[in-house]
Amino acid sequence: xxxxxxxxxxxxxxxxxxxxxxxxxxxxxxxxxxxxxxxxxxxxxxxxxxxxxxxxxxxxxxxxxxxxxxxxxxxxxxxxxxxxxxxxxxxxxxxxxxxxxxxxxxxxxxxxxxxxxxxxxxxxxxxxxxxxxxxxxxxxxxxxxxxxxxxxxxxxxxxxxxxxxxxxxxxxxxxxxxxxxxxxxxxxxxxxxxxxxxxxxxxxxxxxxxxxxxxx
Ligand code: URA
Numbered sequence: 209x210x211x212x213x214x215x216x217x218x219x220x221x222x223x224x225x226x227x228x229x230x231x232x233x234x235x236x237x238x239x240x241x242x243x244x245x246x247x248x249x250x251x252x253x254x255x256x257x258x259x260x261x262x263x264x265x266x267x268x269x270x271x272x273x274x275x276x277x278x279x280x281x282x283x284x285x286x287x288x289x290x291x292x293x294x295x296x297x298x299x300x301x302x303x304x305x306x307x308x309x310x311x312x313x314x315x316x317x318x319x320x321x322x323x324x325x326x327x328x329x330x331x332x333x334x335x336x337x338x339x340x341x342x343x344x345x346x347x348x349x350x351x352x353x354x355x356x357x358x359x360x361x362x363x364x365x366x367x368x369x370x371x372x373x374x375x376x377x378x379x380x381x382x383x384x385x386x387x388x389x390x391x392x393x394x395x396x397x398x399x400x401x402x403x404x405x406x407x408x409x410x411x412x413x414x415x416x417x418x419x420x421x422x423x424x
Pocket of ligand 1 (some may be wrong): 292346348407408409410412413414415416417
């Protein structure tokens with residue numbers, strides 16, 4: 209079975225994606241564009257996902273209304289994978305100001321392209337009621353995301369309450385993730401067909417972490 213992929217057709221998303229793909233974009237503009245993508249992709253992800261409640265309010269014109277508010281009593285967490293996801297998360301957080309943020313660190317082995325967890329801020333026990341937003345800018349092989357999903361679900365998270373925000377997802381990653389977590393919701397700005405021999409996405413945008421933080 210496949211993942212549930214949403215690629216929103218929006219001029220703002222198209223614009224900031226092209227800024228990120230352009231090799232001449234300097235670091236500050238690249239990071240700002242990633243944050244914008246985090247904002248707009250989170251906006252699209254949340255459309256049918258955030259819990260709401262009915263409240264009674266009164267307007268300054270003495271009219272009583274039944275209105276809708278977000279229900280912040282229901283827990284939600286953002287889980288950014290260090291370090292490339294930090295730039296994307298900058299844009300996610302203002303939309304979800306009450307969300308907890310559990311940072312995790314995975315380092316990719318350049319030889320095997322497999323990721324190893326070197327740091328986890330995820331609590332030992334998670335509530336199955338908690339919603340999780342996972343910002344992962346580049347879904348190249350999908351290996352890191354699958355490892356993170358395993359970590360979250362082994363600690364009690366409900367797969368159905370997890371959503372992923374990505375900038376570019378490769379087709380091979382979507383297939384692999386779909387086999388492991390059918391129906392998982394992924395919102396991304398683009399789907400690219402291929403990986404190169406180093407497991408970089410082609411055409412892609414290069415190394416998102418290096419470009420966001422000015423490293424090589
Ligand atoms: N990580 C990146 O930053 N870019 C890729 O193309 C693949 C993994």
